[in-house]
Amino acid sequence: MTALLEVEEVVRTFGAVRAVDGASFAVEERSITGLIGPNGAGKSTLFATIAGSLKPDSGRIVFAGARIDRRPTYRVARAGVVRTYQAARVLTRMTVLDNLLLASTRHPGERLAGVVLRPRAARAHERRTLDRAREMLALVRLESHEHDYAGTLSGGQRKLLDLARVLMLEPSLVLLDEPIAGVSPALRVELLDHILAVRRDRSITFLIVEHDLDFVMQAADRVVVMNEGRVIAVGTPDEVRTNEQVVDAYLGTAH
Amino acid sequence: MFLQLVANGLVTGSVYAIAAVGVSLVYGILRLVNFAYGDMMAFGALIAFGVNGPLHQSMVVATLAGMAATAALALTLDLVLWKPLRARRAGFMSLFLASIGLALVLRQALLLAAGSQPRSYHVNPYRVFVLGGVRLSEQQLIAIVTAAGTIVVVGLFLTLTTVGRVLRAMADDRSLAAVAGIDVGRATRLAWLISGLLAGLAGVLAALVEYSFDPNFGFELLLPVFAAVVLGGIGSAYGALAGGLALGVAQEVSTWSGFAGGVNPVYKPVVAFAVLAVALMIRPQGFFGQARTG
Amino acid sequence: MSILASGSFWAFVGVVAGIYTILALGLQVQFGFAGLLNFGQVAFMAISAYTMAILVVKEGWSTWLAAPLAIVAAAVGGLFLGLSSLRLRADYFAIVTIAFSEIVRYVATNDTSLTGGTQGTIALGPIGTASEYNGQWSRFEGRVQHALGFSSSDATMLVIVWAVAVVLLALTWFALRTPWGRVLRAIRDDEDAAASLGKNTFAYKLQALALGAALAGVAGLFYAWEFSFFSPDDFQPLLTFFAWMILLLGGVGRVWAVPVGAGVFGFIFAGTRFLNFPPFSWFASDQRAYLRLIIVGLIILALVLVRPQGLLGNKREMVLE
Numbered sequence: 069m070t071a072l073l074e075v076e077e078v079v080r081t082f083g084a085v086r087a088v089d090g091a092s093f094a095v096e097e098r099s100i101t102g103l104i105g106p107n108g109a110g111k112s113t114l115f116a117t118i119a120g121s122l123k124p125d126s127g128r129i130v131f132a133g134a135r136i137d138r139r140p141t142y143r144v145a146r147a148g149v150v151r152t153y154q155a156a157r158v159l160t161r162m163t164v165l166d167n168l169l170l171a172s173t174r175h176p177g178e179r180l181a182g183v184v185l186r187p188r189a190a191r192a193h194e195r196r197t198l199d200r201a202r203e204m205l206a207l208v209r210l211e212s213h214e215h216d217y218a219g220t221l222s223g224g225q226r227k228l229l230d231l232a233r234v235l236m237l238e239p240s241l242v243l244l245d246e247p248i249a250g251v252s253p254a255l256r257v258e259l260l261d262h263i264l265a266v267r268r269d270r271s272i273t274f275l276i277v278e279h280d281l282d283f284v285m286q287a288a289d290r291v292v293v294m295n296e297g298r299v300i301a302v303g304t305p306d307e308v309r310t311n312e313q314v315v316d317a318y319l320g321t322a323h
Numbered sequence: 324m325f326l327q328l329v330a331n332g333l334v335t336g337s338v339y340a341i342a343a344v345g346v347s348l349v350y351g352i353l354r355l356v357n358f359a360y361g362d363m364m365a366f367g368a369l370i371a372f373g374v375n376g377p378l379h380q381s382m383v384v385a386t387l388a389g390m391a392a393t394a395a396l397a398l399t400l401d402l403v404l405w406k407p408l409r410a411r412r413a414g415f416m417s418l419f420l421a422s423i424g425l426a427l428v429l430r431q432a433l434l435l436a437a438g439s440q441p442r443s444y445h446v447n448p449y450r451v452f453v454l455g456g457v458r459l460s461e462q463q464l465i466a467i468v469t470a471a472g473t474i475v476v477v478g479l480f481l482t483l484t485t486v487g488r489v490l491r492a493m494a495d496d497r498s499l500a501a502v503a504g505i506d507v508g509r510a511t512r513l514a515w516l517i518s519g520l521l522a523g524l525a526g527v528l529a530a531l532v533e534y535s536f537d538p539n540f541g542f543e544l545l546l547p548v549f550a551a552v553v554l555g556g557i558g559s560a561y562g563a564l565a566g567g568l569a570l571g572v573a574q575e576v577s578t579w580s581g582f583a584g585g586v587n588p589v590y591k592p593v594v595a596f597a598v599l600a601v602a603l604m605i606r607p608q609g610f611f612g613q614a615r616t617g
Numbered sequence: 618m619s620i621l622a623s624g625s626f627w628a629f630v631g632v633v634a635g636i637y638t639i640l641a642l643g644l645q646v647q648f649g650f651a652g653l654l655n656f657g658q659v660a661f662m663a664i665s666a667y668t669m670a671i672l673v674v675k676e677g678w679s680t681w682l683a684a685p686l687a688i689v690a691a692a693v694g695g696l697f698l699g700l701s702s703l704r705l706r707a708d709y710f711a712i713v714t715i716a717f718s719e720i721v722r723y724v725a726t727n728d729t730s731l732t733g734g735t736q737g738t739i740a741l742g743p744i745g746t747a748s749e750y751n752g753q754w755s756r757f758e759g760r761v762q763h764a765l766g767f768s769s770s771d772a773t774m775l776v777i778v779w780a781v782a783v784v785l786l787a788l789t790w791f792a793l794r795t796p797w798g799r800v801l802r803a804i805r806d807d808e809d810a811a812a813s814l815g816k817n818t819f820a821y822k823l824q825a826l827a828l829g830a831a832l833a834g835v836a837g838l839f840y841a842w843e844f845s846f847f848s849p850d851d852f853q854p855l856l857t858f859f860a861w862m863i864l865l866l867g868g869v870g871r872v873w874a875v876p877v878g879a880g881v882f883g884f885i886f887a888g889t890r891f892l893n894f895p896p897f898s899w900f901a902s903d904q905r906a907y908l909r910l911i912i913v914g915l916i917i918l919a920l921v922l923v924r925p926q927g928l929l930g931n932k933r934e935m936v937l938e
Contacts, residue, residue, distance in 0.1 A: 119813065145815035157810040159803050169796070170803050171814055177796035178816075180824055194796060237815060356708055407922060416654065417921050419711065420865065423656075423858055424917030427910060435900075435907040546719060549712045589727050596716040600701060603713070607705055 072097040072273050073118070073149075073241055078127035078137070080113055087113040088124070089297030095241070100267060100274045102288035102305075104281065106318050109294040111277045112245070118275075119151040119243055120144035132240065146173070148240035154249055156230035160219030164210060167218050167229060168201035169194075171236035204232040208262070224255045231259070235266060244276040248283055260287055285309065293317070328575040330457040336571020337470030338529045342544065343551040343563035344477055345521030350552070352493050352514045354415060355405065358422035360522055361545030362429040365538050367393035367523030368530035369437055375444050382444060382531075390523035397519030398512060400425065405515075426542070433538035441535040448534055462531045469528060474564050477517070481560060490514060547574075547592065550599040573598050626887075628771035634883035635778035636839045638876045639785060640856070641863040643832030649870040650793060651825035652805035654711035657698070657718030658833050658860055663725060663852035665691040665834030666841040667732055673750035674741040680753040688834040694721075695830025699823040718854060725849035737848025738841075754842040778839055782876065785832065790872040801825060805870075855910075862913065865920045885916065 071094035080088040088110040095101045103111050116122040118129055120141040129137035136144050159167050175197065176182030177190030205211045208228040213221065218229060227247065234242055244263075248256045260283070266272050278284045284291060285305040293301040293308055295317035301308050308314055346360050357363075371389030374380045380388070408421060450461040459467075481487040489510050529544055530536040551570045555562025577586040577594045586594055640662060647653040665687040672683035702713045725732045733740035742749075755770075762773040792798055803811040804818050812818050841847060859882065867878025886909065900908060 121809070121813075141809070141812040142815050142817050145813055150815075151813060153810075157807055157813075159806040159810060161806045162799075162802060166799060166802075170799060170811070170816075172796075173815060175796050178800050180797055183792070183795045183797050190796065233814070356712070404918065404922075411922070413921070415708065419654070419708075420861060421918055421921045423861070424914045424921065427855075427858065427914030427917070431907040431910040431914065435904055435911070546712075546716055550716070553709055553712060587727075590723070593720050593723055596720055599716065600713065603705055603709060604701065607709070 070097055071095065072132060073275070074128075074130040075114070075118065076128040076130070078114065078117060078124045078129060080110075080117055080122060080124050086297050088117065090127070091294060091297065091299050092127075093292045093299050093302055095273060095275050096290070097273055098267060098271055099289045100263065100276065100287055102284035102291040103275060103277045103294065104279070104284055104291060104308075105294035105300075108296075109317075110297040111294055114294070115151070115243055115245055115275075115277055118144075119149065145237065145239075148238075149243065150234040150237050150239040150241075151243035152227075152230045152234055152245055152247065154246040156223070156226035158218040158221070158226050158229050158233075160217065162218060163215050164205070164218050164221070164229060165201060165214045168204055168233055168236055169197055171233045172197040172200075173237060200236060204236050207235075208232045224251050227251060227255075227259070231262060235270070235272075238270075239272060241273045241275065244274060244278075246278055247276060248278065248280055256283065263287060325576070325579055325581065326455070326457050328579055329572055330459060331463075332572030332575035333568060334459070334463040334466050334532055334571070335574060336568035337467050338525055338532065338544070338567075339548050339551045339571050340564045340567030341470050341473055341521050341528065342525035342548040343555065343567045344474060344560045345518040345525065346548060346552050347555070347560055347563040348490070348514050348521075349518045352490065352511060353405065353409075353418075355418045356415075356422065356549075357518075358419065358545070359400075359426040359429050360518075360548065361541030361543070362426050362433065362538075363393055363396060363519065363522040363541070364526030364529065364544060365433055365536075365541030366396060366429065367526035368536060368540075369433060369442075369538065370523075371527045371530070372442050372444060376442070382446060385444070386524065386527045389527045390520045393523030393526070394516050394519030397515040397522065401512065401515045430538060430542065437538055439537050439539070441537045443535045444531060446531065462534075466528045466532050469524070473521070473524060474560075477521070478560060478564075486510070486513060543592075547571075547595045550595050554599060554602050570595050570598060625769065625771050628769065628775045630883050630887040631775045632771070632778050632839075632843055634876075634879045635775070635782050636836050636843065637860065637863055637882065638782045638879040639778075639839070640833050640836035641860040641867075641879060642782075642785060642789060642872070642875050643829035643836070644857075644860045644864055645829075645869070645872065645875050646789060646832065647825050647829035649864065650798065650801045650805060651822050652808070653703075653822060653826055653829075654707055655714050655826065655829065656711050656854070656857055656861075657714035657716075657721075658829070659852045659854065659856040660718035660721040661691040661694050661830040661833035662837035662840060662856070663721050663849070664694045665837035666847060666852075667725060667738075669838055670738045670741060670750055670841060670847075671731065673753070674738070680750050680757075683750070684838050687838060688831050691834025691837065692827045692831040695827035696823065698830075699826040703819060703822050703826070715854060718852075718857065722849045722852055725852070732849070735848060735850070737846050737851075739846040748845065751842065751845045758842075774843060778843075781835065781839075785835065786872055786876065789832075793872065797821075858917075859913070862917050862920075865917065886913065 073095040075094070076092050078088055078091050079086065091110065091114055103115070105111050113122065117124045117137065120136065120139055120143070124137050127137070128135055131147060131149055134147070136147060136149065139147070159170070172178070172193070175190070175193050176186045177194055182190050202211070202214075205214060208231065210225060210228060210232070213225070218226065221229060231247070247259055251259065263274060264287075267274060276284065276287065288305055291303065291305050291308045292299055293311070293314045300317060301311045301314050303311070342360065342364060346357055349355055349357055367389035370392040371385040374388040375382055375385035404421065404425065408418060413421070446462060448460055448462065452459050452461070452464055481491055490513065493507070493510055526541065529540070533540065547570055548567070551566035552563050553566070554570060555564070555566030574591045574594050578588045578591065579585050640658060643661070644655065644658050647655045647658075668690040669680070669683045669687035672678040672686065673680055698714065698717050702710050705713060726735055728734070729740070732738075758770055758773055758777070761777060762770055765773060765776065767773050767776075793801070800811065800816050800821055803814075803816070804821055808818050840851070844851070863875065863878035863882045865878070866881050867874030867876075
């Protein structure tokens with residue numbers, strides 16, 4: 069299996085704090101990789117640098133052979149790396165359907181020049197996007213909320229919408245930021261099913277940051293463990309669970 | 324000649340600095356860009372005129388009266404306008420728009436009450452001091468000295484007193500400060516009090532230095548003051564001081580003939596904006612500011 | 618009181634309301650749809666009006682060639698402002714836009730050889746040529762008046778301005794229903810979320826700024842044609858604030874709310890001329906001018922406090938969070 073994403077010696081500081089202190093690991097294609105570690109380990113910061121909302125101070129992030137660490141967020145997304153947010157960032161003042169329609173790629177209607185010069189192509193693309201959006205809505209069982217404002221959805225529903233939206237972008241790598249935080253047990257199972265199904269059917273790779281170790285152990289093929297800005301262990305869930313360094317890190321005895 | 328320009332720049336810069344500290348203080352605590360600040364300065368200057376002219380008091384008394392009146396105005400406005408807006412959880416845009424509406428009302432009210440004719444304080448503009456080749460009028464010297472003293476006092480107040488530390492804590496994180504048991508309401512009123520006092524002082528000094536002024540002069544000062552605040556980083560009092568002085572000096576020095584003939588003095592405000600624009604392009608958060616997202 | 622019944626006066630108010638509608642429409646595109654805090658809108662009006670006047674009077678161009686170029690000039694002004702300042706955080710951007718607008722006014726005031734300085738466009742050229750852009754326009758207006766069978770040029774101007782305004786409103790409304798418009802609305806809602814969906818938010822904001830500036834440019838042209846001569850003092854920040862007030866009055870984020878806001882604003886502003894009864898009659902007429910602006914300011918405050926979504930706005934879509 070080839071490495072889809074390679075993180076090489078990434079460093080990111082905030083003032084005097086070295087949030088990420090030389091982290092390196094690889095994410096293999098079509099894997100579900102978990103990224104765990106105690107609070108303050110640097111997971112969220114590392115996530116943000118991969119997604120492009122933060123620039124690393126040094127180090128490289130390579131995706132499908134190309135460096136993405138210097139690119140702005142939108143170009144990282146266009147390259148095929150998309151993320152969800154821990155507090156699902158749906159567009160609350162727009163409808164659920166609009167939220168999904170926005171997740172189209174290369175839409176001629178989204179460019180001013182396209183609207184004026186290629187109206188038919190724009191309309192055709194819009195129709196296709198509409199169909200796909202409805203498909204996605206059905207997938208996450210939110211069809212009845214199509215015309216509701218996304219702001220009226222519950223937390224769990226927003227997470228589903230967020231997931232549906234990133235999937236519409238037909239990404240190669242999905243970064244899930246604490247996907248089950250604040251989610252009911254039943255919905256947790258549903259989300260896990262979605263992730264597994266999507267990985268299987270659409271060949272999408274997942275990198276999941278999550279505090280709930282049970283979920284990660286269930287969902288992930290491989291787990292990367294961080295502590296104090298560095299990667300301290302990589303392996304299968306079982307390997308990592310019994311790794312002494314990891315246990316120490318969580319118990320706070322490691323330095 | 325060059326030194327003279329620097330000195331003149333320090334004078335203008337001193338006024339900017341005091342006002343900038345006042346603006347920055349309120350912004351730090353309330354996230355409110357007070358567009359009405361210029362008109363509050365004009366208010367202070369006019370009250371001082373009323374005390375100095377018709378009531379024949381000395382400039383010192385007049386200045387104190389102006390400062391007190393402006394502080395009272397600031398507190399009243401907080402009670403009547405800003406507090407209700409906070410209660411409605413008004414966001415940045417609402418507050419900005421409200422401060423614009425307020426500026427309109429305040430300025431027109433001043434024009435209505437006082438008329439648009441220019442006025443001057445009863446001072447002797449011809450007393451000049453010569454220091455190391457530089458000529459400064461009495462008013463200019465007073466402006467520099469007062470500004471320096473005031474900012475030192477304010478700076479010490481913010482750093483050394485308990486309540487000053489409270490204000491700084493709130494600037495860092497208002498909600499956290501509330502949870503930590505700080506009386507947010509009292510601290511807010513204190514911030515407005517200081518902001519109002521500074522506005523009054525800056526207004527009087529500006530009017531003193533310009534010699535003749537009318538109710539419109541506040542707005543003309545407002546933009547360089549905002550530029551100074553932005554330059555120094557919103558929320559930082561020392562930054563406001565540095566920004567104010569830097570802008571004042573830059574404006575005056577730009578007219579120096581040594582710079583390829585110098586900028587036409589008429590375009591001095593444009594210089595202030597140009598400095599701001601360039602500075603923001605180099606360092607979008609200002610020189611002392613933190614990179615906060617909107 | 619006789620002026621109250623004067624059709625000519627109300628036609629004039631209607632023309633001004635139409636000009637403000639176009640100006641505020643530009644602001645609606647920038648703020649209502651892309652979330653940009655532009656407090657320098659009047660600058661683009663000035664750029665357009667002066668560009669046209671200078672091209673016609675000094676370079677001898679036809680008004681009909683100068684006008685489109687003037688609109689382009691305004692749009693370029695918007696691009697310039699955007700490219701230099703859009704990456705700043707919202708509050709700094711707002712301050713820079715005001716600075717931009719004041720710089721434009723400042724240059725217009727002081728570069729007398731270019732713009733006629735404080736005297737305004739009447740000083741652009743010798744008597745006769747200085748009114749040339751207005752002369753060409755008047756001839757056009759006369760032809761329209763004749764075609765429509767109107768007896769007054771005020772009514773004709775009213776029809777022309779509002780015809781253009783309606784077309785622009787319709788075009789804007791249509792543009793917002795496109796996928797392009799959808800991205801704009803997403804950016805207003807949550808810019809980072811839009812970026813993480815692969816949208817180049819900077820480009821969209823720049824386009825919104827430039828389009829809004831172009832609309833202000835159209836307003837500037839009509840201003841020039843209606844008032845014949847103008848000077849830099851006609852383009853003070855106050856006009857931008859009036860445009861903001863119209864946006865607040867009608868409702869942020871709704872295209873067709875703009876003419877409603879402009880109409881109400883025009884009515885209030887014109888209506889306050891007739892405050893001939895106590896307590897207003899106690900003031901001298903020049904003082905009443907100040908009073909009217911105080912009323913305008915108080916209305917802005919009241920709107921922000923009480924009904925920030927405007928007369929027609931949707932509370933759910935309220936942007937002034």
